[in-house]
Structures are given as C-alpha cells and as structure tokens.
C-alpha cells in the first residue's frame with residue numbers, strides 16, 4: 189500500500205463548469221485530475237491451517253505485519269490484483285477462493301476488497317516490499333504488530349467465515 | 363457514468379524511478395497522475411415487484427435504459443454512492459439491502475459494485491441525467507434498449523437471487 193500522490197503547485201481546487209464538486213484543476217491548461225476512491229485488493233492466504241503474513245519493508249507501517257494487499261492497477265480485476273500482490277509481496281502463487289470482505293475506509297477514500305485464498309505450492313519468500321514472510325498459526329499471529337486496522341478486521345472475519353461458503357462478504361465492523 | 367478525462371499535452375507516459383509500470387507523468391514538474399481503476403456504484407431498486415429504470419439524458423448511450431449507477435466519489439462507501447446515484451438520477455430515496463454483484467470491466471478499468479435496494483417511498487422523478495424514470499415489471503423491461511452489458515447482467519442476477527439472502531455476490535458471466 190503506497191501513499192496518495194501530492195498534486196503539483198499549479199493545480200488548485202475548484203468546481204469545474206457543469207460539475208457539482210470541487211476538483212483538482214490545472215491553472216494553466218484546465219486539466220482535471222479527478223481524485224477517485226481507490227481499490228485495495230488483498231487476500232487472506234491459508235496453507236495447512238496457517239495464514240501468510242508479510243513484514244513490511246516500506247512506509248507506511250514499515251516493520252509491521254500485513255496480509256498481501258495493494259492498489260488495484262488499471263486493467264486488473266480485483267481478484268487478479270489480489271493474486272499479483274501476493275506474488276509481489278510474498279513471491280507466492282495463490283488460488284483465489286471467494287470474496288471475504290469489502291471494507292470502506294472513507295477518510296482515505298479506499299475500498300478494500302479482500303479475498304480468501306490458498307497457496308498453489310508451499311513456496312514463498314519476501315518480495316521487495318517485504319522484510320520477511322511467514323505462515324502463522326492463529327495463536328502465533330503478531331496481533332500487536334499488525335500494520336492496518338483492516339488487517340485486524342479481515343483476520344477476524346476470516347476466522348468467522350471458517351467452514352462457510354456462499355456467504356455475503358463482511359463489511360466494516362461497527 | 364461519465365468518460366475518463368484526457369491528460370493535458372505536457373503529460374507523457376513513462377516509467378517513474380522505482381516503479382514497474384508506465385504512468386502519466388508531467389514533463390515540467392514530474393507530477394504523476396495515477397490512472398486507477400474506478401468504481402461504479404449502482405443498485406437494482408425494487409418497488410411492488412417492479413424495477414426502477416432510468417432513460418439516459420446524457421452520453422454515452424443517451425436514450426437507453428439503465429439502473430441508477432455512477433462513479434463513486436471521494437469519501438463515499440460504495441453503498442452510499444449507490445444511494446446518491448439513485449437520488450441524482452431518479453430522485454429516489456432508497457434503502458440498500460445487500461451486495462448483489464461485483465463486475466470487473468477490464469478494458470475500461472471499472473469495477474462495478476451493484477446492490478439490491480428498495481424504495482423508501484414510492485416517489486421518483488427524472489434527475490438531470492435522466493429523460494424519464496419508471497418502474498418496470500419483469501416482462502416490460504426494455505431488454506433491447508438497455509444502455510450497458512452490466513445492466514443486462516445485473517438484472518439477470520437480480521432475478522436469480524430472488525428469495526435468497528446471505529449469498530456470495532455474483533461476478534461477470536462467463
């Protein structure tokens with residue numbers, strides 16, 4: 189997960205003609221840089237009853253643990269994005285099972301689409317964004333060192349969904 | 363649903379340092395205008411066994427029929443976006459029930475999140491993006507005049523999901 193890029197100085201916030209909202213508009217040429225909610229695609233990957241976690245090598249939350257997840261890229265479906273992230277962050281080939289949860293993180297305008305997945309083979313290793321990658325039994329998960337609230341949420345929902353299939357995806361805890 | 367904005371002339375496609383993909387980068391200041399997949403939030407709105415459809419007053423597909431749907435805005439959750447679109451396009455106050463389908467339209471980099479909903483009151487009227495709004499019994503749906511493939515898909519999936527709850531959201535038909 190990376191940060192949202194900052195706009196250059198010649199952009200300012202204004203309401204374009206025919207629009208109802210403030211947009212980021214270039215003072216020079218009128219280009220509108222739409223700020224859209226972004227999709228984070230990720231997965232809870234299980235192997236032999238254990239869960240794959242990555243220790244982050246990059247900011248934010250460097251040194252904290254996360255599931256493989258990151259920004260969906262142009263031309264990808266969310267499940268493809270989740271599989272790519274598992275490969276990039278954990279060098280793992282995964283099989284997507286189903287959509288576990290859809291979270292909305294409004295203040296940073298992200299929608300998280302989290303899948304359940306399994307390892308296609310028991311091979312994994314740290315990708316360039318990870319310091320360390322490991323399989324954790326439930327009781328060994330480093331609960332106090334998780335990188336993001338949504339990692340907490342999704343692990344809890346994963347546990348709740350165990351043994352179930354064909355369920356409605358979980359949403360933000362209340 | 364609107365079009366994706368065009369980039370101004372001083373932007374070019376190049377791979378920024380430390381990235382693995384081509385991005386749209388400003389030649390002058392290095393600003394990276396990330397092109398992200400965008401979320402369309404929409405709903406199949408039912409009232410008295412009929413479905414709410416809007417005849418589009420805008421391009422693309424002007425004059426064709428659609429469910430209320432449009433780009434998710436910054437700071438919205440997908441269900442909030444779907445409710446806002448129902449109000450903007452059909453002046454309808456809706457109650458979101460559940461997530462009916464998640465479609466991926468890769469070639470235009472869209473992810474469609476479609477909900478089931480009901481009218482809170484039997485009041486609706488064309489919003490500025492609609493020429494006409496109406497409630498249609500299944501057999502009266504203008505099947506040959508639907509605006510987008512995903513409208514076909516979601517109506518079919520709506521029908522399939524009737525009487526069900528707690529199901530996994532439908533995905534692209536194969």
Ligand SMILES: [Zn+2]
Pocket residue numbers: 214215216217218219370
């Ligand atoms: Zn400009």
Ligand SMILES: [Zn+2]
Pocket residue numbers: 196388389390391392393
């Ligand atoms: Zn610039």
